[in-house]
Structures are given as structure tokens and as C-alpha cells.
Amino acid sequence: MRRIERLINLIIALLETRLPLTADDIRTKIAGYDQPSFDAFRRAFERDKEALRAMGVPLVVKKIDPLDEHSDGYIIPKDRYYLPQLDLEPDELAALRIATEAVLGSGQEAASGWLKLSVDATAAPLEGPRVVWGADFDTDQPILGPLYEAQLERRPVRFTYLPASGDESVRTVEPYGLVNRRGHWYLVGRDVDRSAERSFRLSRVRGRVEALEGSYEIPACFDAESHLPQDAWEIGEEPVSAVLRFNSSMRWWIEQNMPALDTKEAPQGALDVTLTVANVDALVSWVLGFGSSVAILAPAAARDRVLQRLQPLLEGRS
Amino acid sequence: MTESPRGRLGKRLGRILVMLPYVIANPGVSVNELASRFGVKKRDLIEDLNLVFMCGLPGYGPGDLIEVAIDGDRVYVDMADYFKEPLRMTPAEALALYAGAAALATLPGMEQADALKRALAKLGQAIGADRPHAPAGIEIQMESGAPQHLEKLQRALTDGTRVKIEYFSATKGQLTERVVDPWGLIAALGHWYLVGWDHLQSDERMFRADRIKEVESTEEAAEVPADFDPDRYRGAFRGAGSTTLTLEISPSAARWFEDYYPVVSSSPLEDGWKRAELVSGGDRWAATLVMRLGPDVRSVTPESVMKEARSLAGDIAANYS
Numbered sequence: 069m070r071r072i073e074r075l076i077n078l079i080i081a082l083l084e085t086r087l088p089l090t091a092d093d094i095r096t097k098i099a100g101y102d103q104p105s106f107d108a109f110r111r112a113f114e115r116d117k118e119a120l121r122a123m124g125v126p127l128v129v130k131k132i133d134p135l136d137e138h139s140d141g142y143i144i145p146k147d148r149y150y151l152p153q154l155d156l157e158p159d160e161l162a163a164l165r166i167a168t169e170a171v172l173g174s175g176q177e178a179a180s181g182w183l184k185l186s187v188d189a190t191a192a193p194l195e196g197p198r199v200v201w202g203a204d205f206d207t208d209q210p211i212l213g214p215l216y217e218a219q220l221e222r223r224p225v226r227f228t229y230l231p232a233s234g235d236e237s238v239r240t241v242e243p244y245g246l247v248n249r250r251g252h253w254y255l256v257g258r259d260v261d262r263s264a265e266r267s268f269r270l271s272r273v274r275g276r277v278e279a280l281e282g283s284y285e286i287p288a289c290f291d292a293e294s295h296l297p298q299d300a301w302e303i304g305e306e307p308v309s310a311v312l313r314f315n316s317s318m319r320w321w322i323e324q325n326m327p328a329l330d331t332k333e334a335p336q337g338a339l340d341v342t343l344t345v346a347n348v349d350a351l352v353s354w355v356l357g358f359g360s361s362v363a364i365l366a367p368a369a370a371r372d373r374v375l376q377r378l379q380p381l382l383e384g385r386s
Numbered sequence: 387m388t389e390s391p392r393g394r395l396g397k398r399l400g401r402i403l404v405m406l407p408y409v410i411a412n413p414g415v416s417v418n419e420l421a422s423r424f425g426v427k428k429r430d431l432i433e434d435l436n437l438v439f440m441c442g443l444p445g446y447g448p449g450d451l452i453e454v455a456i457d458g459d460r461v462y463v464d465m466a467d468y469f470k471e472p473l474r475m476t477p478a479e480a481l482a483l484y485a486g487a488a489a490l491a492t493l494p495g496m497e498q499a500d501a502l503k504r505a506l507a508k509l510g511q512a513i514g515a516d517r518p519h520a521p522a523g524i525e526i527q528m529e530s531g532a533p534q535h536l537e538k539l540q541r542a543l544t545d546g547t548r549v550k551i552e553y554f555s556a557t558k559g560q561l562t563e564r565v566v567d568p569w570g571l572i573a574a575l576g577h578w579y580l581v582g583w584d585h586l587q588s589d590e591r592m593f594r595a596d597r598i599k600e601v602e603s604t605e606e607a608a609e610v611p612a613d614f615d616p617d618r619y620r621g622a623f624r625g626a627g628s629t630t631l632t633l634e635i636s637p638s639a640a641r642w643f644e645d646y647y648p649v650v651s652s653s654p655l656e657d658g659w660k661r662a663e664l665v666s667g668g669d670r671w672a673a674t675l676v677m678r679l680g681p682d683v684r685s686v687t688p689e690s691v692m693k694e695a696r697s698l699a700g701d702i703a704a705n706y707s
Contacts, residue, residue, distance in 0.1 A: 069440075070437070072398060073437055073441055076437075076441040077441050077442070077444075080441065080442060080468055080469075084468055098444055119395065119396065122396060123399065123473070124473060124474070124475070124476035125473060148474070149474065150473070151471055151473065151475060151512070152512045154511075154512050156505055156508060157501070159501040160501045160502070160508065161505070162498065163490075163498035163505055164487055164502070164505045166490065167483065167486040167490045168483060170486045170490055170616075171482050171485065171486035172572075172616060172617050172619070173617075174478070174481075174482035175617070177479045177481075177483075178479065178486050180400065181476075181483040183423070183424070183472075184472040184473070184475055185509075187411055187471070187472050188411050200540075200544075200570040200571060200616075201493070201571050202570060202571075202572040202574075202616025202619055203489035203490065203573040203574075204572065204574040204575075204619065204620050205486075205573075207478075207485050208482075212478070212481060213476065213477045213478035213481065216480075216481050219523050220523070230641075246481075246523060246525070247524075247525040248485065248525065248526045249527045249576060250527070250575050250577075251574055251576050252645065269645065271645055313705075314559075317560035317561065318559050320554060320561060320599055321556075321559075321597075324596065356674060356678045356702070357557065358557070358559045358674075359558060359559055359670070359673075359674055359698055359701070360559070360698065360701040360702045361560065371706055374702070374706060375706060376680070377680035377681075378703055380681065381677065381695050381696050382696075382699050382703060
């Protein structure tokens with residue numbers, strides 16, 4: 069008998085049994101487990117358990133005799149195996165189909181998820197319109213699935229994290245939420261060792277994520293937004309007032325992006341904008357991104373910083 | 387050996403566990419439909435069905451085995467009530483599907499937006515049905531820019547017509563008028579982008595939707611490559627016409643650099659610096675990047691970038707004299 073048949077038989081038996089089956093039950097009752105020795109059986113069964121769990125089959129271990137440590141029984145709880153009834157209307161299913169087309173990278177995951185949803189729909193369209201959308205959310209990042217699973221099961225996780233500044237360390241976190249902001253994923257949750265809510269950028273997690281035993285509650289008042297990093301120039305020690313001169317060609321952009329700021333007309337259609345800045349380096353870097361269309365008028369320290377950055381290039385000209 | 391759910395065995399088993407419910411719900415479905423729906427060859431599909439035929443409940447007597455009948459090209463499955471519903475979605479499947487739907491739902495004027503929002507709500511409940519908070523736990527943030535532009539662009543994409551846009555170029559700090567053949571819309575880095583052929587630059591370009599000031603529709607037909615594939619724009623915006631930029635970055639800057647710029651590859655150097663290769667947004671863009679990095683960058687190629695950076699540095703310095 070091929071392994072895939074054995075796996076199907078195992079799923080069927082563990083789904084249909086009323087009481088958990090012991091290893092002995094499995095060996096004697098389920099087709100495909102007739103290995104010559106108990107050790108060989110055990111190895112085959114361990115591999116099969118792992119394969120099923122990797123596919124998302126909820127294989128649960130239960131003690132059959134509470135007094136006997138070695139009385140493990142196995143069962144697949146029906147309420148955790150089956151996809152809950154979603155009762156999707158045909159137009160909802162069709163819209164989701166289009167969405168699966170749009171997912172870049174994890175298209176296969178999205179598509180196999182959609183196939184599960186469309187089982188009852190005879191007329192569910194397979195072909196969407198011409199593909200003109202794409203959504204890149206980096207959903208094939210390998211630690212995203214395990215983190216989301218831990219969050220759904222309310223299990224703490226442990227991983228090695230390298231912060232933007234500071235040293236690598238091992239963190240234990242209770243996941244509260246996953247946020248994709250500006251194309252990057254952040255885990256927001258409670259850092260157990262620091263006993264505080266923190267955000268972690270997934271690209272800074274090194275290696276694998278380990279789900280731990282235990283459980284936690286997500287506070288009802290939890291607000292992920294307040295724990296996400298702010299714009300770079302808003303992070304810093306002492307906020308100072310800065311004045312920037314935008315030349316006339318930048319006016320439309322300012323109206324779109326900084327409508328609430330304090331502005332003053334300047335010569336030749338230029339506009340002087342006053343804003344509060346907490347990180348001068350970040351401001352300098354941002355302003356340089358606009359080339360010569362924006363200049364810093366104040367503070368003097370920021371002007372000096374601009375010239376410092378340009379110095380190597382200006383020397384190279386002569 | 388660990389089995390990956392995307393390995394051959396995992397894939398095949400996964401397919402069987404969703405195909406059986408489909409056949410049970412649609413008795414008499416044709417082999418052709420099944421093959422196309424589940425993306426397999428007819429031969430493999432029939433092999434899957436023949437294999438299932440040997441499986442069933444312990445006892446494995448005639449009343450315990452799954453009954454499979456292939457009558458002409460019609461397929462029937464019986465005695466498998468336990469496979470009437472598919473296996474629930476994995477977290478990875480749910481997340482990918484949810485993220486795609488959430489992104490499309492932010493697209494103004496999308497015809498199916500209403501249906502998509504209803505589906506999203508149901509999907510959200512389902513993936514966290516026995517878990518009270520989910521999926522409040524997933525959040526996709528998108529800044530959509532001027533909604534009327536995205537609506538017009540979508541119409542142009544559907545009609546296959548050329549558009550005239552007024553676009554704000556951030557690195558030049560100015561508005562320019564361009565004629566564009568729209569190819570597609572890509573949601574990435576928190577924004578929607580228009581991808582298409584820019585007649586001004588005679589090149590493939592991406593335009594951030596919130597930097598488009600005006601869109602004017604035209605009657606002219608747009609030229610769209612027959613093999614346009616949005617997947618090509620993943621991650622680093624690897625456009626066909628894109629050029630690369632190579633530079634060396636100091637240890638302190640190397641830490642955050644890869645998070646913010648479209649790095650294709652990077653390798654450590656002996657003195658702790660890193661050599662990075664990235665997709666260039668053009669010499670002007672690369673020059674502003676070199677200036678932003680200041681003392682944290684060295685060995686920039688191509689040389690044309692340094693030429694541009696020196697000239698730009700002179701223009702900027704003039705503002706400060």
C-alpha cells in the first residue's frame with residue numbers, strides 16, 4: 069500500500085472514531101500500518117503525524133487513562149477539521165476569485181484556499197477577467213503562517229530578533245496582531261520579558277519562530293496602531309521647529325501631503341513650511357530626496373548637516 | 387524527513403481532500419471539469435480517484451470503502467460522508483486570500499467591491515470562528531490616493547485605452563505631463579501603482595497613484611504586451627527595462643538599508659561593509675540615494691550616477707550659499 073493511501077486511511081479513521089485511538093489501535097486496525105516491527109511502525113506513524121500537521125490537519129493527542137502517562141490516544145476533532153460553512157453568495161465567491169488572481173507571490177496558497185471555499189458552488193467561475201491587478205504583500209514570508217497560527221491559537225512565540233539599533237536577542241511574545249504597513253509586516257504583541265506591548269518588524273526576525281505552550285488573552289482595548297513605528301523624523305529626543313523652502317513646482321505636492329502645516333508665501337512662488345522635527349538626520353535625508361527643489365532654512369544645525377553630506381561630492385567635482 | 391505541505395505528497399493529498407467534497411457536492415461532474423478546476427492532467431486525476439477507491443474505514447469491507455464510479459466521463463463518489471466538507475484553510479491560505487481581498491477592496495470604483503467586502507467579512511469570521519478576536523488580528527494598510535484617478539485608470543485598463551497623466555516626480559520635485567499605455571495596477575509598499583509604457587521616457591514605468599495630479603482619458607488604443615504578468619513586479623519592482631545600481635554600504639547603514647530599498651542581492655565585505663545590488667529608479671533617483679547615504683556609501687556603479695550626484699550636489703549647495 070502506498071503512503072498516500074495510508075495517510076487517507078489514517079485521516080478517515082481518526083475523524084470517524086468516537087474515542088481517541090491508541091498507537092496499538094492504529095497499528096492493528098488501520099490499513100497500511102502492518103510494518104514488521106513496532107519500531108518501524110512507530111517511525112512510519114511519526115512521519116505521518118508530521119505530514120498531516122504540516123498540511124493543517126488538526127491531529128490531537130489525548131490521554132486515555134489520566135493516571136497512565138503512556139496512554140496517548142489520537143483523534144482528529146471534526147469541529148476543527150472541517151471548514152466552517154461560509155454561505156458565500158455566487159458574487160462573493162466570484163469577487164474572491166478575482167482577489168486570488170491579484171495575490172502576488174502566494175498565489176498558490178490563495179488559490180488553494182479559494183478552492184476549499186468553492187466546493188459547494190457548481191457555477192463558481194474559474195476564469196476571472198484579464199489580470200490587471202497585483203497585490204504584493206509579501207505573504208509568502210515563511211514565518212508569517214506560523215505567527216498567524218500562534219496568534220489564532222493564542223500561543224506565545226519565541227524568536228531571535230535584531231532591532232534597528234541594538235543587539236540581537238531572543239524574545240518571547242504574545243502575538244496580538246499582524247499589520248502590513250507600507251508593504252512591511254509587523255507583529256504587535258506583548259513582549260513577555262519586558263512586560264510591555266511592542267512591535268516587531270518581520271524582516272528583522274532571524275530564523276524560525278517557535279510556538280510555546282501556554283495561553284493568553286488579548287486586551288479588549290488593544291490598539292495596534294499606537295505601537296507601530298512613527299515616521300522617522302518624529303522619533304527623537306528633542307523636537308525642534310524647522311523651516312523648509314519648497315520651490316514653486318512643489319506646491320501641488322505640499323497641498324496633497326502637508327495640508328495642515330503652517331505655510332508662508334516666499335519669493336518666486338516658493339512656499340516656506342514650518343514643521344516640528346525630532347530627528348534632524350532623518351529630516352536631512354528626506355529633504356535630499358527631493359534634490360534641489362527643497363531647502364532647509366532653519367535650524368542652522370540641519371543646514372550644516374546638509375552641507376556635510378554634500379561635501380564629498382562637491383570635492384569630487386573639482 | 388519532514389514533509390512540506392507544498393511537497394509532492396502534501397500537494398496531492400491536499401488536492402484529494404478538496405476534490406472529494408467537490409465531487410460529492412456535484413455528482414456526475416465531468417473528468418474534464420475536475421482536471422481544469424484542480425489544475426491536473428486527466429491521467430493524474432483518474433489515478434487519484436483509483437487510489438481513493440482503495441481507502442475507507444477500518445474493517446475495509448465492501449461497506450467500509452469509498453465508492454468511486456467513473457461512468458463515461460462522469461464521476462461519482464459515495465460512502466464518504468466524512469469527506470463531504472473540505473479540510474479547513476491553513477493559516478497561510480487564509481492570510482494570502484484575506485490580504486489579496488483586503489487590497490482589492492481598497493481599490494476605488496472596483497465593480498465587485500460590494501461583494502468583495504461581504505466575502506471578506508464572512509471569510510474573516512470563518513478563519514476565526516472558534517476564536518473570538520480574529521481576524522481583527524490581520525490588518526492591511528493601504529493609502530489609496532485620489533480615488534477618482536484610480537477609477538479612471540481602471541476604466542482605461544478595461545477599455546485598453548491610452549491615458550494622459552500629470553505626474554509629480556519626487557526626485558525632480560516637479561510635475562510633468564506624460565502619455566501612458568496602462569498595463570496594470572499593482573498594490574505594493576502601501577500604495578497603488580500604475581504600471582505601463584511611458585511615451586515620454588520611451589520606457590516601462592511605475593507611477594504612484596497618489597502622485598498623479600490629473601488623468602485624462604483618450605480614445606487611442608493602448609499597446610499592452612500579450613504576456614503582461616503582474617507577478618513580475620513583486621518585491622523589488624523588477625521591470626523589464628530596469629537597470630541595476632551597485633554600491634557599498636557602511637555597517638551601520640546596512641542594517642536598515644535592505645528594509646527600505648529594493649535590494650536584489652547583497653554580500654558582506656571583509657571590512658564589515660556590504661555590497662548591495664538594487665533596482666535603480668534611474669540616475670536621478672540613484673543620485674539622491676547617494677546623497678542621502680552621505681558618508682555611509684562608497685564604490686557606486688554605474689559612474690553616470692556619481693556624475694549626476696555631483697551635479698545635483700552643486701545645485702543643492704547653491705541653495706545654501
